[in-house]
Amino acid sequence: MNFVDLSRQYERIKENLNNRLQKVFSSCRFILGEEILELENKLSEFVGRKYCVTCSSGTDALLMPLLAWNIGHGDAVFTTPFTFIATSEVIRLVGATPVFVDIDANTFNIDPNKLEEKIQQVLKQNKLTPKAIIPVDLFGLPADYPKILEIANKYGLYVLEDAAQSFGASLNGQRTCSFGDVSATSFFPAKPLGCYGDGGAIFTDDEEMYNLLLSIRVHGQGSNKYENVRLGINGRMDTIQAVVLLTKLEIFEEELESRNFVARLYNEKLSNKVITPHIPYGYVSSWAQYSVLTESPEEREMLLTKFKEKNIPTAIYYPIPLHLQKVNSDLGYKVGDFPVAEDVSKRIFSLPMHPYLTESEIEMIANAI
Numbered sequence: 001m002n003f004v005d006l007s008r009q010y011e012r013i014k015e016n017l018n019n020r021l022q023k024v025f026s027s028c029r030f031i032l033g034e035e036i037l038e039l040e041n042k043l044s045e046f047v048g049r050k051y052c053v054t055c056s057s058g059t060d061a062l063l064m065p066l067l068a069w070n071i072g073h074g075d076a077v078f079t080t081p082f083t084f085i086a087t088s089e090v091i092r093l094v095g096a097t098p099v100f101v102d103i104d105a106n107t108f109n110i111d112p113n114k115l116e117e118k119i120q121q122v123l124k125q126n127k128l129t130p131k132a133i134i135p136v137d138l139f140g141l142p143a144d145y146p147k148i149l150e151i152a153n154k155y156g157l158y159v160l161e162d163a164a165q166s167f168g169a170s171l172n173g174q175r176t177c178s179f180g181d182v183s184a185t186s187f188f189p190a191k192p193l194g195c196y197g198d199g200g201a202i203f204t205d206d207e208e209m210y211n212l213l214l215s216i217r218v219h220g221q222g223s224n225k226y227e228n229v230r231l232g233i234n235g236r237m238d239t240i241q242a243v244v245l246l247t248k249l250e251i252f253e254e255e256l257e258s259r260n261f262v263a264r265l266y267n268e269k270l271s272n273k274v275i276t277p278h279i280p281y282g283y284v285s286s287w288a289q290y291s292v293l294t295e296s297p298e299e300r301e302m303l304l305t306k307f308k309e310k311n312i313p314t315a316i317y318y319p320i321p322l323h324l325q326k327v328n329s330d331l332g333y334k335v336g337d338f339p340v341a342e343d344v345s346k347r348i349f350s351l352p353m354h355p356y357l358t359e360s361e362i363e364m365i366a367n368a369i
């Protein structure tokens, strides 16, 4: 059994995919081929944004908007400590300071009440200038945007949605990748919509931001590639990856339904054994991960050993919160600073999750507990 089974999906799409790939190979338009624009149009329509800029990874999708806003030294960017390292990494890469805010114990997403407290604290200390918030839609569940956007408005902060795990999810009928000023997603193979390598996309409704991102994606180009007007990166997506995504997008809605079916079955079979995911009213997850909590760290150890004996793959997202990572040690955080995130990191684990899990496999996984 695989944690994420990409081969079953490949069996389903391979004929269509191989035909489309052949076209790219014979056209030789490997960089910014016409399929890139076709994909960008389809993606922006899917999420309900005006503009989409595809790019080289989810990490670069987070980095490029920060470059566009000129966020850097002396600026504070508020985010969650319970996420993948890329979220704080990009803040540090531009020279700004990540200011962590503890998570909600039920959703594992940034806690809006603590967010406002943290902003006021930074303002009072008067050392850093609050500039932006990066909420993360963890495991595919959108963050609490109604509250976050209200706070962002009140304090004049940009919101960059880290939707790397939540492509396809929604909140009150509105798709992720459409919240805040700019949204970033990832098409890493194991994400809900994945390509066959690295890839990502950025979404915005702001035309000026769109043009800045197009420039930053190609080394800060001006009117052409060899006139460079700002700092940028090599941030393009390969045409081949766009073709993979165009092919997968055709079956994506169906796959989202299957993911939700798998999650419902897991909930039914596991809710009396572990703490199953909490999806608040109005929210639909894209189930990048199906993560449960045990009562204690010891119980997690015991269950993970059982799964291992039965050859059922599991994972821990995330064993070390970002404020306790060595790379962030110079920020001065210590154990106890974010009690909710620290507690959750000791009791959480994830089960296999993908649209092609069968009922009997789910049954077998649930019975292992």
Ligand SMILES: *Cc1c(COP(=O)(O)O)cnc(C)c1O
Pocket: 057, 058, 059, 060, 083, 084, 086, 087, 136, 162, 164, 165, 186, 187, 188, 198, 199, 200
């Ligand atoms: C995967 C992920 C990223 C980075 O995406 P890559 O495509 O791997 O660069 C950023 N943030 C979160 C929350 C992620 O899960």
